[in-house]
Amino acid sequence: MMKQTLTAVWRQTHEFKRHWVSYLTLFVSVDLLIQLIWIPIFRAVTTLVLQAAEIPFISYQNVLMIARHHPLVMVALLAELACLLLVVYVQFAAVLLGVRDISREIISVRVLLRELGQALRRLRPGSLLVLAIYFILVIPFADLVYRTPLLAKVQVPQFILDYLTRNALLLTATVVxxxxxVFLGLRLIWTLPLMVYQRQRLRPALRQSWRQTRGRSCWALAMQLLTIGLLAALVMAGFYVLVIGAQWLADFLPQPMAALLANVNLLVIQLGSELVTSWTGMVTVSLLFLAPGEHTPAASPRVATRGQRVVVGLAFAALIATAAVGNSLYLSDSQYHHPVTISHRGVAEQNGVQNTIPALKRTHRLHPDYVELDVHETKDRQFVVLHDENLKALAGVDRTPRQLTLKQLTQLTVRENGHRAKLASFSDYLRTANRLHQKLLVEIKPSPADSPDMVDRFVARYGDDLVKHHALVHSLDYGVVEAVKRRDPRQTVLYIQPYNFTYPNTAANGYSMEYSTLTTDFITLAHLQGKRVYAWTVNDPSVMMQMMYKNADGIITDNLAELNREIADYEEHRSYARRLLNYILVVPTATEFTP
Incomplete structure (x- = not known):
């Protein structure tokens, strides 16, 4: 099976070489239309709809509220979702039709647009929900054909995955x-090609795909996809090794020659990546979905006119020039951004029990810019430093902070990471931090059992002290964010977001964003409004570097010493070869020309 697949890939590679410019133009054009036109349009429409209804943001916290109190907004958002599904459908159809047309030597934008119109007219409105489920199922395989920027945003936040892997039962259920x-995605992978090539409706295409992939056919399909994926990865890795090796030698040359070659090599990396991506997509579509007769040139092939070739040439020249400007900025020292370092829950490398004073003292020796901690209200309306909603995990007591007084809570011993300590009141924790000259990032964690004036009392009691010692406040509850800003506008308050749905328009001074869905666009828009963005919870060295390249203002981590090493390492070893390697490994630009 593998030998047959490799032979077929080799045959399709020869076909790719004949029209590589056309294939590259197809994939790059579809990608740029999505990134430069459709994604900005969807973002602008969402922003306008929310602003018109004076809704500051969308999150899992307020979706039901929007549905109940703003039905027209919900209708508008659902209509936007339907349009997004249509765009995803059209871009995949464009790739499938474009590959077939080029293989038949029909190279005409007009023909492709006419075929896309026909494919779109055959789609029924009632099929959109089924189509959405289909796209989710085939995302792992769709990335092999064409990594769409829209579907790339459909992902599970990393903190949820971390939670699922902590429990053996949950991990087993997740794997199953x-x-x-994956099995359903494989069985239904033929659906879209059948709709596009054979002009079938959605439901018949689903049924035929299920029939075509039963038994050994499903296994053969999986092996073909795996072989193509591994081959593409090997080709890309070999290409990267050659370019990085060439730059390593170039770094020994004097300036400005080393910098010039670095810019050239980065552009080679971008163009080469696009070329390999186009080759992979063409080979996959041709090998899996095109019947042998589909490769036969048409009786009256249409080639690009001289004017069309000139337009394409000018567009690529402009794209390369734009990429060159972005590359020079990326490689310059002026682009380096030193992030604020923040110790998550006041611990570093498991040096103590989270949110306790002994851990704070040890962590302070690593010189974090901020120590992050969590605050709950107690039964007697005081404040205790604690993250969990229940004390069972740390103290072995099946009670909530709201069920005990502060005196009862501070008598409890909590255990973690081989350490033990007493719970601390927020007053004691704040007093210790002030004595150490350690700035704090305070997360207020409300619960339904809290007193109605909890936030007001917290700000009245500690507001002056927090401002005096340059502390920050953040919360997952936007009501808390608004209440703190309303009670004391001097406070610097961030709104914590576990998922990047869209850019919010809030009263917050900035955002603490879960890192796996945090984008450069979000950070750039926040900076344009003078707001800061902190990434949480970043424990992997490569992700730390990624957040720095995205210009995150701060990084919240459990591994503060590791973060300090990554920052120091970047500052001390800024060779161009290292920067190119970082671009490949940690800058997510697989489908972009500019960093």
Missing amino acids: LYGIL
């Missing part, structure tokens, strides 16, 4: 569920 989804 993922296996089922």
Whole structure:
């Protein structure tokens, strides 16, 4: 099976070489239309709809509220979702039709647009929900054909995955569920090609795809996809090794020659990546979905006119020039951004029990810019430093902070990471931090059992002290964010977001964003409004570097010493070869020319 697949890939590679410019133009054009036109349009429409209804943001916290109190907004957002699905459908159809047309030597934008119009007219409105489920199922395989920027945003936040892997039962259930989804994705992968090539409706295409992939056919399909994926990865890795090796030698040359070659090599990396991506997509579509007769040149092939070739040439020249400007900025020292370092829950490398004073003292020796901690209200309306909603995990007591007084809570011993300590009142924790000259990032964690004036009392009691010692406040509850700003506008308050749905328009001074869905666009828009963005919870060295390249203002981590090493390492070893390697490994630009 593998030998047959490799032979077929080699045959399709020869076909790719004949029209590589056309294939590259197809994939790059579809990608740029999505990134430069459709994504900005969807973002602008969402922003306008929310602003018109005076809704500051969308999150899992307020979706039901929007549905109940703003039905027209919900209708508008659902209509936007339907349009997004249509765009995803059209871009995949464009790739499938474009590959077929080029293989038949029909190279005409007009023909492709006419075919896309026909494919779109065959799609029924009632099929959109089924189509959405289909796209989710085939995302792992769709990335092999064409990594769409829209579907790339559909991902599970990392903190949820971390939670699922902590429990053996949950991990087993997750693996089983993922296996089922992969199996269903394989069985239904033919649906879209059948709709596009054979002009079938959605439901008949689903049924035929299920029939075509039963038994050994499903296994053969999986092996073909795996072989193509591994081959593409090997080609890309070999290409990267050659370019990085060349730059390593170039770094020994004097300036400005080393910098000039670095710019050239980065552009080679971008163009080469696009070329390999186009080759992978063409080979996959041709090998899996095109019947042998589909490769036969048309009786009256249409080639690009001289004017069309000139337009394409000018567009690529402009794209390369734009990329060159972005590359020079990326490689310059002026682009380096030193992030604020923030110790998550006041611990570093498991040096103590989270949110306790002994851990604070040890962590302070690593010189974090901020120590992050969590605050709950107690039964007697005081404030205790604690993250969990229940004391069972740390103290072995099946009670909530709201069920005990502060005196009872501070008598409890909590255990973690081989350490033990007493719970601390926020007053004691704040007093210790002030004595150490350690700035704090305070997360207020409300619960339904809290007193109605909890936030007001907290700000009245500690507001002056927090401002005096340059502390920050953040919360997952936007009501808390608004209440703190309303009670004391001097406070610097961040709104914590576990998922990047869209750019919010809030009263917050900035955002603490879960890192796996945090984008450069979000950070740039926040900076344009004078707001800061902190990434949480970043424990992997490569992700730390990624957040620095994205210009995150701060990084919240459990591994503060590791973060300090990554920052120091970047500052001390800024060779051009290292920067190119970082671009490949940690800057997510697989489908972009500019960093």
